[in-house]
Amino acid sequence: VEPIELFDLDAENLMIPSDKVAHVQVGNPLEHALLVLVKSGYSAVPVLDNSFKFKGIIGKTLILNRILGLERFEMEKLSEVKVSEVMNAEIPCLNKRDNFLTCLKTVINYPFVCVIDEEGFFEGILTRRPILKQLNKYLHV
Amino acid sequence: VEPIELFDLDAENLMIPSDKVAHVQVGNPLEHALLVLVKSGYSAVPVLDNSFKFKGIIGKTLILNRILGLERFEMEKLSEVKVSEVMNAEIPCLNKRDNFLTCLKTVINYPFVCVIDEEGFFEGILTRRPILKQLNKYLHV
Numbered sequence: 001v002e003p004i005e006l007f008d009l010d011a012e013n014l015m016i017p018s019d020k021v022a023h024v025q026v027g028n029p030l031e032h033a034l035l036v037l038v039k040s041g042y043s044a045v046p047v048l049d050n051s052f053k054f055k056g057i058i059g060k061t062l063i064l065n066r067i068l069g070l071e072r073f074e075m076e077k078l079s080e081v082k083v084s085e086v087m088n089a090e091i092p093c094l095n096k097r098d099n100f101l102t103c104l105k106t107v108i109n110y111p112f113v114c115v116i117d118e119e120g121f122f123e124g125i126l127t128r129r130p131i132l133k134q135l136n137k138y139l140h141v
Numbered sequence: 142v143e144p145i146e147l148f149d150l151d152a153e154n155l156m157i158p159s160d161k162v163a164h165v166q167v168g169n170p171l172e173h174a175l176l177v178l179v180k181s182g183y184s185a186v187p188v189l190d191n192s193f194k195f196k197g198i199i200g201k202t203l204i205l206n207r208i209l210g211l212e213r214f215e216m217e218k219l220s221e222v223k224v225s226e227v228m229n230a231e232i233p234c235l236n237k238r239d240n241f242l243t244c245l246k247t248v249i250n251y252p253f254v255c256v257i258d259e260e261g262f263f264e265g266i267l268t269r270r271p272i273l274k275q276l277n278k279y280l281h282v
């Protein structure tokens with residue numbers, strides 16, 4: 001792998017495309033989101049609206065924090081509360097054309113970020129793993 | 142940062158030392174582990190025995206998977222089942238003297254790994270974040 005090839009990579013080359021990404025809808029109850037998370041095995045996934053636009057991220061931590069009462073986990077809240085009330089909407093996003101260094105900088109603080117187009121439509125996710133793999137390859141030549 | 146400095150770093154320079162790592166004991170019930178995970182905010186943490194030796198890793202995914210029944214999350218199982226019955230003991234470990242490239246290779250597939258000494262005593266954890274930070278620094282000179 002020539003050094004120049006690393007810096008030529010962009011978010012689109014590195015991302016998991018939207019059709020392979022587990023996600024939930026902004027209007028789902030937490031119960032549905034928690035089942036998606038437990039069955040997919042992921043700690044957090046993107047939240048989209050019904051026109052496939054990016055709205056935020058939801059994870060087990062946020063859900064469990066929300067239902068933890070003074071004495072127990074209040075499981076009944078899972079069907080009462082919506083994903084929109086709990087999700088993290090303050091997460092940075094990338095564009096398909098963002099270069100490798102921009103992707104690297106962004107995943108320093110986030111296990112994954114969403115890749116969206118100019119109108120906010122969800123295109124995929126950029127995770128730490130392919131960044132680490134490419135860097136490992138780059139350092140071994 | 143001179144290139145040579147990156148390759149001189151070892152696991153000890155990069156790791157979070159044991160006194161700063163949230164962990165649980167191998168004999169704890171899942172209920173205690175889940176509370177530690179929710180309050181610390183971490184998706185998974187190390188499992189130690191009472192002599193501070195590394196035994197495995199426990200996370201929200203493993204716990205929630207274990208208590209998910211056919212119709213509901215069976216919360217009563219949280220006080221009946223022990224961490225030892227659910228934890229993942231098949232996780233690779235590092236030694237303090239392992240070099241940067243060994244650390245990088247290991248975190249490709251794991252968000253963190255434990256650093257242990259020759260007798261298996263827990264010394265700290267090696268996470269993806271400092272690896273990504275160092276690589277970002279290295280690529281910017």
Ligand SMILES: Nc1ncnc2c1ncn2[C@@H]1O[C@@H]2COP(=O)(O)O[C@H]3[C@@H](O)[C@H](n4cnc5c(N)ncnc54)O[C@@H]3COP(=O)(O)O[C@H]2[C@H]1O
Nearest residue numbers: 020021022041042043044045111112127128129250251252
């Ligand atoms: N089914 C599986 N098979 C093999 N390895 C697995 C795995 N599930 C998790 N891992 C490993 O564990 C890391 C952390 O996963 P986590 O679910 O906490 O955190 C994940 C998850 O929140 C999200 N993610 C990854 N792939 C996803 C997908 N297809 N759909 C939705 N979210 C995804 O991106 C985060 C970072 O992923 P990354 O690959 O860098 O890092 C992953 C990967 O190295």
Ligand SMILES: Nc1ncnc2c1ncn2[C@@H]1O[C@@H]2COP(=O)(O)O[C@H]3[C@@H](O)[C@H](n4cnc5c(N)ncnc54)O[C@@H]3COP(=O)(O)O[C@H]2[C@H]1O
Nearest residue numbers: 109110111161162163182183184185186252253268269270
């Ligand atoms: N309180 C906090 N403040 C700021 N950022 C936070 C944070 N909690 C999580 N993050 C961010 O989210 C990433 C994933 O955290 P997670 O808990 O899934 O996965 C964590 C967790 O399972 C474990 N971990 C990290 N620090 C720990 C600690 N002090 N004690 C126990 N486990 C720890 O290592 C994994 C990878 O950590 P890494 O730092 O590479 O990556 C962290 C970090 O970038």
